[in-house]
Amino acid sequence: MSKLAKLAAAASIMTLGHTAMASAENLNVVASFSIIADFARNVGGDKVDITTLVGPDGDAHVYEPRPADAAAVGAADVVLVNGLQFEGFLQRLVEASGTKAPVVELTKGGEVLKSTEEDHHDGEEARHDHEAEKHKHEEGEEHAHDKSGEHAHEKEEEHAHEGDHGHHHGEFDPHAWHSVHNAEVYVKNIADAFCAADAAGCDTYRANAEAYGAKLEALEKEIEAVVAAIPEDKRTIITSHDAFGYFEHEYGLKFLAPEGVSTESEASAADVAALIRQVREDEASAIFVENITNPRLIEQIASETGIRIGGTLYSDALSGEDGPAATYIDMMRHNVTTIKGAILGS
Structure with missing residues (x-):
């Protein structure tokens, strides 16, 4: 059967x-x-x-x-x-x-x-x-x-x-x-x-x-205000996979990722090397792991570029009830404040 x-x-x-x-x-x-x-x-x-x-x-x-x-x-x-x-x-x-x-x-x-x-x-x-x-x-x-x-x-x-x-x-x-x-x-x-x-x-x-x-309308205004506080030349960041294209399009941050839109697509050594070159050229401000992915690749990129890992972003799933992203609104708020904190050190 x-x-x-x-x-x-x-x-x-x-x-x-x-x-x-x-x-x-x-x-x-x-x-x-x-x-x-x-x-x-x-x-x-x-x-x-x-x-x-x-x-x-x-x-x-x-x-x-x-x-x-x-x-x-x-x-x-x-x-x-x-x-x-x-x-x-x-x-x-x-x-x-x-x-x-x-x-x-x-x-x-x-x-x-x-x-x-x-x-x-x-x-x-x-x-x-x-x-x-x-x-x-x-x-x-x-x-x-x-x-x-x-x-x-x-x-x-x-x-x-x-x-x-x-x-x-x-x-x-x-x-x-x-x-x-x-x-x-x-x-x-x-x-x-x-x-x-x-x-x-x-x-x-x-x-x-x-x-x-x-509540979603209020969240939108909150996200826009947080991003506005980040200098435009510091808005390039790195995540594990390409899950944040809509966030980039709507709110003005630039996301680079070693993997494509699916976590099933593994990054090759050439992909990682190309990303590291791009990170250095674009002067990325922060790098983040995601709650659904293995942090090993991000840790490697952080080590080779000297960029400190700024925390965990929630991309394709919420956290558990006791976590920082237990609801959609919590998730979006956590992501944008974590990004701002890593870039500005606050």
């Missing part, structure tokens, strides 16, 4: 028990990773029960789903995902689960940037001109999910084999949540999805989304 078949069989058994235990009143919501779960919690409040597939400090780029995940997806009323091929495991998991729930891509309607993955290490040309390559992500660009749970995928996903985990991202950078404007789109899409699944609770979901949206 194939791995996919085993996952499907386990899901069908576990789903029966899960459905029996589920609250009859609350929506059963599955969120693909921790940041989306936090958005969903703010919109749904106590009217939703949320299962998070990739939890705090987890790396969705390399995640392997478990039978319990297939059971949760199979029993869900709504499945919330990022889209833009961020969740390489998604197609296999949805198929194994047999879910009839809508699979809602939260980046739909957001402003998305072209991926830098293929030419990430081409010297000074490594970064795309994000301003020229910003697009609104419309329904159907990547793949569509209809209400019956049937899934129509683009050719590159149709040709994926079970052994190919799909970690190579597509045309667009999937890390759209690092723009607060896009986070507002995620929240709107969640409210729409919850209203479609539970019309009786729609007023509550809309009110929650509006209240949370006000």
